[in-house]
Amino acid sequence: MEWIIILILCTILLFSFIILFKRRNNNRRNRNQELSNENIWEQAKKYLSNIDEIIDSLYCIKDANNYRQEGLAKFMEITKNIIDICTLLENAYPHNFLIANLPPSEYRICLRLWEISVSLQDRIARYYEADKILMESGFMGNDNPRARMNDIVPEINRSFGVRRRAQGPVDFFGYMERNREIAENANRNAQNANRDAQNANNRINIIQQENRERNEKADKELEKMKQETMKMKQETMKMEQKLAEMKKQTDKDLEKIKHETEQIRKETEQIKREREKYSKEMDQKLEDIKKQNAKEIEEMKKQTEEIKKQTNKDIEDMKKQTAKEIEDMKKQTEEMKKQTNKDIEDMKNENSRMYAQLFGNLLARAEMGEKSMRQLQGEISHLSSQMSSISSRNSLRSNSFKIFNDDQETPEDEQNLNSSFANANIDINLNVNQEEKYKNNKRKSLLDKINNANFKQEKNNSFDKKEDAPKLDKQFDGYKKEDDK
Structure with a gap:
């Protein structure tokens, strides 16, 4: 009886250890899975932030000549980021899952990914040239791409049966498979665009070759001009020597002129003093003449009065x-x-x-x-x-x-x-x-x-x-x- 009780207790203890071990393993597995999923979603967020930065950088293209080439490069980078996000999601969830059961942050990431993918699918299927693709997709131009995405979401819901979390599950990986085909088509179109860009680069190389020839010709002319400049420099040095000699002679002449100017200044001072003396004498003489004229005028007045009286008589x-x-x-x-x-x-x-x-x-x-x-x-x-x-x-x-x-x-x-x-x-x-x-x-x-x-x-x-x-x-x-x- 005691052995039965001991056996039962041992069996219970064993099952307890087994259950605890399994629970521990499950907890460890779940914790590792959660850590792995967190890393995956962090990477997905980084990819999405890169996509947003690329979309915003499309507004910074100012030169019309670089618009096609830079727009194609950014478009291919967006496509690569989308494919990387899809790969992360497939590795994280090897079986189909319900998007409605995802946490809100992960749900928003998937919804944002759908918006970008559907927008690219809708535009790539219609246009081939990269500038039109970027312009019409809202990635370039006067339209705000974020506002444009808000307009695209209802189209996604109508085209692919996407529903809100409260309306039921959605086959996400099937939708991603279709988007992958679209991305491959976009890559092929991008390769064609790259080929066109390569042709343009070839034409640019031809133009650069012509420019190099013109530059060589210009270098020869520049060398010729340098030689002429050297000759002119030598002549300038000779002229500088002559100017130095002329400067010495000019200094001598200036010294002589200064001496003569000083002599003239002294003579001018002497003349000025004599003129002042003569001016004083002339003023005195004029004063005497004025007095004499006043006397004569008085006499003339008297004579005139006498003449008037005699004439009247x-x-x-x-x-x-x-x-x-x-x-x-x-x-x-x-x-x-x-x-x-x-x-x-x-x-x-x-x-x-x-x-x-x-x-x-x-x-x-x-x-x-x-x-x-x-x-x-x-x-x-x-x-x-x-x-x-x-x-x-x-x-x-x-x-x-x-x-x-x-x-x-x-x-x-x-x-x-x-x-x-x-x-x-x-x-x-x-x-x-x-x-x-x-x-x-x-x-x-x-x-x-x-x-x-x-x-x-x-x-x-x-x-x-x-x-x-x-x-x-x-x-x-x-x-x-x-x-x-």
Whole structure:
């Protein structure tokens, strides 16, 4: 009984050890699997981050000539990263698994991988050229690739039956197999693009060969230019030597010029001192001359005042003399009038012969009066010439006075003096001309009246008739009244 109990206890203990050992092995295996899976997912995250960096770097392609080649290289790198991620997942899960049972972080990695793969599949199937593939896939251009992926996810769900975690399982590895074929096609297309790029590189090599030939030619020309430059350098050295000699000579000349300049400066200082001394002497002389001129101007003013007084006195005397002569002429004219009236009275009682004799006497007397008027006019002209000479002398004196006394003599004084002489001459000439005009008009009127009377007498032939005498007396009385007026 005891052995049975011991056996049962040993069996229980053995099974306990077996169970513990298996559990320990299972825990170790699970822990190793978890560590392995964590490493796999970390690598997958790195690949995905590389893909994101590559996609972002596509925006940095600025040169249009490098766009095709760089875009193809980045596209092939993205494809390689996708294949590496698929390989990691196949090694981690050798059997089909449900993506809905994955943790959230792993689920997001798979979903991101699907988005990239489907986007590449959708674009590679339609386009061959790498620039169009990159542009239309959202990896290049104005579109934001992350926003573009958000638009692609619904297409993935509709095309491949992808559902959310709450909607059931998805065959992930079958989908990855199809994407692998797509990636291989993309690789073939990339190889074709590489072949085109190689052809382009061949053309570039040809162009580079031509550039090398041109560069060799340019090198020869450059060597020739270097030789010419060496010649010019040698000539420049010779010129520098000449310039050094010229500089020495110039220094000597400058030293000589400095010495001469110093001598000239000393002479200039001496001339300046002499000029200042001479300027002071000239200022003193000018001051003396100004004082002397002031004295002479005062004397000239006094002389001018005396000349003005004497001139005014002469003008007054001439006016008085002229007025006296005019009065004498008036008296002579009155006497002639009286004598003429007396002769006319005598003619009234005489016959026609006596009338003719009276007419002759009247003409003779008129001629005498005319001669006296001419004589008087000559004297007046003589006086006028004297006044003009006096005026010219005064003008000369005033001009000389003005030269010596520009500051004190005013133009109004000279103008008043000249105008006084001119007014005196004008008054004398006007008086003489008026008197002469009056006498000429009077003599002409008298002669016209006598001629008219003579004409009428000859026409009527009635001088001897006594009945005509009162008419003749009346006619001469009318003439006399008109003459008196």
